[in-house]
Amino acid sequence: MPKDIVLEMQNVSKRFGSVIALDDVNLSIQKGEVHGLLGGNGAGKTTLMNVLYGLYQSDAGQVRLGGEPISVHSPKDAINSGIGMVHQRFLQINRFTVTENIVLGTDLQNWPRLNLDTAKEKINELGERFGLPVDPDAILSDLPMGVRQRVEILKALYRGVQVLVLDEPTTNLTPQEVDALFESLRVMVDDGLSVIFITHKLREVLEVCDRITVLRHGKNVLTMEREDASEEAFVTAMVGSDLDVESSIIFSSEQLEKTIGDVGQDTILEVADLTVGEGELVGVKSCSLTLHAGEILGVAGVSGNGQLELIEGILGLRPVHGSVLMQGTDVSTLETHEILKNSVAYVPEDRWQDGFLPTANVAQNLILGLHRQAPYSDGRLLQRHTILDRSNQLIEEFNIKTPGAQDTAGNLSGGNIQRVMLARAFSLPVDLLLIHNPTRGLDIPSMEFVYKKILERKQEGMATLLISENLDELFLLSNRIMVLCNGEQMGELQRGSYDKYAVGRMMSGVRQSE
Amino acid sequence: MDFELIIGFAGLVFLAMVPYIFAGLGTMLAGQTGLFIVAQEGIMLTGASIGFLGAYWTDNLFVGVLTAIVAGGLFGLAFAFFTTTLNMNQFVTGLALFFVGLALSTLIFKLAIGVTLTPPLVPTLDKLPIPLLSQIPVVGDILFNQNIFVYLSLLLSGALYYFLYRTSYGLELRSIGENPKAADSLGINVKRGRYFAAIGGAMLISMAGVFLPLVYTGTFTEGITQGRGWLAIALTFFGGWRPHTIFIGALFFAAVDVFALRAQVFGGGIPHQFLLTMPYIATLLIMVFGSRWVRVPTFLGQNYDREKRSV
Numbered sequence: 001m002p003k004d005i006v007l008e009m010q011n012v013s014k015r016f017g018s019v020i021a022l023d024d025v026n027l028s029i030q031k032g033e034v035h036g037l038l039g040g041n042g043a044g045k046t047t048l049m050n051v052l053y054g055l056y057q058s059d060a061g062q063v064r065l066g067g068e069p070i071s072v073h074s075p076k077d078a079i080n081s082g083i084g085m086v087h088q089r090f091l092q093i094n095r096f097t098v099t100e101n102i103v104l105g106t107d108l109q110n111w112p113r114l115n116l117d118t119a120k121e122k123i124n125e126l127g128e129r130f131g132l133p134v135d136p137d138a139i140l141s142d143l144p145m146g147v148r149q150r151v152e153i154l155k156a157l158y159r160g161v162q163v164l165v166l167d168e169p170t171t172n173l174t175p176q177e178v179d180a181l182f183e184s185l186r187v188m189v190d191d192g193l194s195v196i197f198i199t200h201k202l203r204e205v206l207e208v209c210d211r212i213t214v215l216r217h218g219k220n221v222l223t224m225e226r227e228d229a230s231e232e233a234f235v236t237a238m239v240g241s242d243l244d245v246e247s248s249i250i251f252s253s254e255q256l257e258k259t260i261g262d263v264g265q266d267t268i269l270e271v272a273d274l275t276v277g278e279g280e281l282v283g284v285k286s287c288s289l290t291l292h293a294g295e296i297l298g299v300a301g302v303s304g305n306g307q308l309e310l311i312e313g314i315l316g317l318r319p320v321h322g323s324v325l326m327q328g329t330d331v332s333t334l335e336t337h338e339i340l341k342n343s344v345a346y347v348p349e350d351r352w353q354d355g356f357l358p359t360a361n362v363a364q365n366l367i368l369g370l371h372r373q374a375p376y377s378d379g380r381l382l383q384r385h386t387i388l389d390r391s392n393q394l395i396e397e398f399n400i401k402t403p404g405a406q407d408t409a410g411n412l413s414g415g416n417i418q419r420v421m422l423a424r425a426f427s428l429p430v431d432l433l434l435i436h437n438p439t440r441g442l443d444i445p446s447m448e449f450v451y452k453k454i455l456e457r458k459q460e461g462m463a464t465l466l467i468s469e470n471l472d473e474l475f476l477l478s479n480r481i482m483v484l485c486n487g488e489q490m491g492e493l494q495r496g497s498y499d500k501y502a503v504g505r506m507m508s509g510v511r512q513s514e
Numbered sequence: 515m516d517f518e519l520i521i522g523f524a525g526l527v528f529l530a531m532v533p534y535i536f537a538g539l540g541t542m543l544a545g546q547t548g549l550f551i552v553a554q555e556g557i558m559l560t561g562a563s564i565g566f567l568g569a570y571w572t573d574n575l576f577v578g579v580l581t582a583i584v585a586g587g588l589f590g591l592a593f594a595f596f597t598t599t600l601n602m603n604q605f606v607t608g609l610a611l612f613f614v615g616l617a618l619s620t621l622i623f624k625l626a627i628g629v630t631l632t633p634p635l636v637p638t639l640d641k642l643p644i645p646l647l648s649q650i651p652v653v654g655d656i657l658f659n660q661n662i663f664v665y666l667s668l669l670l671s672g673a674l675y676y677f678l679y680r681t682s683y684g685l686e687l688r689s690i691g692e693n694p695k696a697a698d699s700l701g702i703n704v705k706r707g708r709y710f711a712a713i714g715g716a717m718l719i720s721m722a723g724v725f726l727p728l729v730y731t732g733t734f735t736e737g738i739t740q741g742r743g744w745l746a747i748a749l750t751f752f753g754g755w756r757p758h759t760i761f762i763g764a765l766f767f768a769a770v771d772v773f774a775l776r777a778q779v780f781g782g783g784i785p786h787q788f789l790l791t792m793p794y795i796a797t798l799l800i801m802v803f804g805s806r807w808v809r810v811p812t813f814l815g816q817n818y819d820r821e822k823r824s825v
Contacts, residue, residue, distance in 0.1 A: 110682055
């Protein structure tokens with residue numbers, strides 16, 4: 001039995017300058033369904049939804065709501081038509097209370113003074129009905145990510161939306177929070193709402209969605225009922241011919257287990273009782289870890305729980321107490337550039353902020369941080385020819401798509417920038433790799449590439465500290481996983497006994513029971 | 515120091531406070547939407563010059579104030595247009611408008627009056643004692659035996675506080691300065707809010723300027739503001755970007771102002787240049803130690819462009 005179509009987007013196109021972000025895309029949403037919008041990064045999912053929500057103006061195409069064409073020129077139009085959106089980066093005001101955030105922009109009683117009591121009642125009632133409890137008087141910045149997301153959803157429900165768009169809603173949530181979210185979504189669609197669920201995580205889509213549309217390179221690939229399609233069908237649709245799914249390490253794991261299990265004896269990194277920061281600003285408390293040659297130690301945790309501080313503490317970018325031994329030598333008092341000389345490579349989380357010079361050329365970015373060392377420098381001057389030759393080699397080896405080593409690095413796409421980061425890290429012999437969220441924002445073939453490169457070096461004996469917010473990635477690659485919460489070690493799991501709920505409990509601050 | 519002198523001093527402080535309050539509130543209002551105006555000195559000078567001429571030609575101080583408000587509004591409109599519509603850097607725009615205001619104030623005055631031996635004068639604004647209240651000993655003399663600007667500045671502080679923190683319009687306006695993208699996503703018109711706040715803010719700043727010739731000197735002279743416009747920026751930070759605390763800050767700045775003037779007349783050992791640096795030093799100290807007190811709007815000084823893709 002076909003259900004009523006609530007929302008239709010027909011032949012939508014959008015370009016940014018010379019980049020075609022959306023090319024003739026169609027989407028139709030039924031009443032009372034969770035519709036998955038699946039695609040890799042840059043597939044156009046978010047752009048399509050920003051068009052729907054009036055944040056971008058489409059160049060062509062139309063939107064129909066309940067059969068009637070509507071024109072959406074601003075978020076206000078979208079809200080008035082009954083379309084709500086929860087953005088990936090929450091659009092919230094940290095200093096306002098939950099209630100203020102939710103009611104902002106709605107009609108309110110102003111005389112004799114702003115009255116929010118009825119609003120609070122409504123928020124409590126909605127929270128109860130859909131399983132989204134919040135404290136209406138809490139200040140946003142005090143709340144954990146899971147609760148802040150509830151606030152975002154309530155914001156849309158408060159406005160009585162018919163169609164709710166969730167953009168990558170599970171980023172930064174623990175597995176328990178994800179389950180709770182999925183339950184709430186079920187209640188909503190049973191209530192007659194329609195939900196558009198944007199994600200690049202296939203497993204989530206298969207778990208919660210009724211129908212699924214796949215986008216690739218800004219084009220429709222397919223729309224299918226959940227029951228009608230296998231996992232492989234969607235993977236192939238997502239990645240197209242860019243990736244051989246059969247031989248991919250992400251999807252076939254026998255060979256992988258053997259590679260991962262192979263760990264050496266030598267201790268590469270030994271961190272003992274490390275505290276990073278002082279006073280109220282302590283980022284990491286008494287952390288201890290050991291890393292052997294050829295080992296990958298995963299670090300899990302909700303973003304902002306000490307991961308950055310840990311890595312920057314080890315690298316000497318932040319003042320520390322405790323000891324950091326690299327191959328037996330204490331480096332905790334050394335300057336960062338001295339530490340980096342000991343065959344240590346760092347791939348930062350925030351590529352644009354911490355690892356990359358967009359206005360410099362590709363070659364310069366490829367030697368950044370190594371530019372004082374041979375062979376790139378003779379101690380006084382940069383060796384121009386060596387640098388160019390080596391850069392061309394790296395561009396070839398890491399398959400960096402650029403017109404040339406001397407082209408402006410800022411023209412590279414996100415995936416290619418990450419290739420530059422990796423090429424730099426691996427351009428000289430590496431014993432220890434510190435790598436933070438290495439695949440954030442990358443599409444599946446690029447993820448595959450990153451994993452392969454890390455594993456290649458691991459087999460040569462490189463030790464890796466892999467900090468990631470992506471549990472699938474940690475489960476795939478790590479020999480062990482340690483969990484951080486509020487800068488403290490909550491516990492550690494061995495490969496073979498990974499359990500996302502156990503990790504989730506530790507991520508939310510429950511210590512591992514002995 | 516006898517009692518009379520203290521009462522006189524306190525009364526003068528409340529009078530000297532007026533331009534600081536107006537300029538501080540104007541800066542704050544624009545700032546609450548994320549617009550950081552740095553053209554206060556120029557806007558105040560133009561307000562003083564044009565406002566004075568308005569009053570001089572019509573023999574009506576009220577018309578003078580109105581002309582200053584209109585002139586200030588035009589500055590605000592220009593600021594909003596360059597920063598919000600054309601997306602130009604706020605700081606550079608503010609500096610440019612400062613120089614425009616600085617030059618314009620003298621130019622217009624010279625064109626209108628020419629060079630004269632005796633300065634053109636308007637009668638300065640009289641005190642307006644409030645019946646009954648001004649009879650209260652001490653307090654009555656300090657607070658209720660002032661001119662209308664003083665009452666207005668106090669009323670305005672309260673009114674702006676009510677508007678910003680007790681109405682939904684204020685909530686919306688503040689949300690623009692805290693996170694314009696979030697405000698936009700909820701259907702709040704960021705551009706309109708910023709235009710409104712820039713024009714309103716610049717009007718207040720201009721009123722701070724016209725106060726000087728109409729109440730203090732009775733005529734316009736070059737550089738009549740004596741850096742009060744720049745101090746207003748410091749004051750707004752000192753006052754933590756909130757109306758009620760800007761009022762306290764303005765009292766403090768005015769006290770230093772009056773005290774420095776007195777010290778200049780009566781001597782007293784402390785060089786008055788040193789006293790004049792006090793507000794700046796106090797502001798720096800507040801910024802260093804009072805980070806919880808100072809709640810600078812999160813997006814202060816940043817333009818918002820909806821279709822800009824963040825990488």
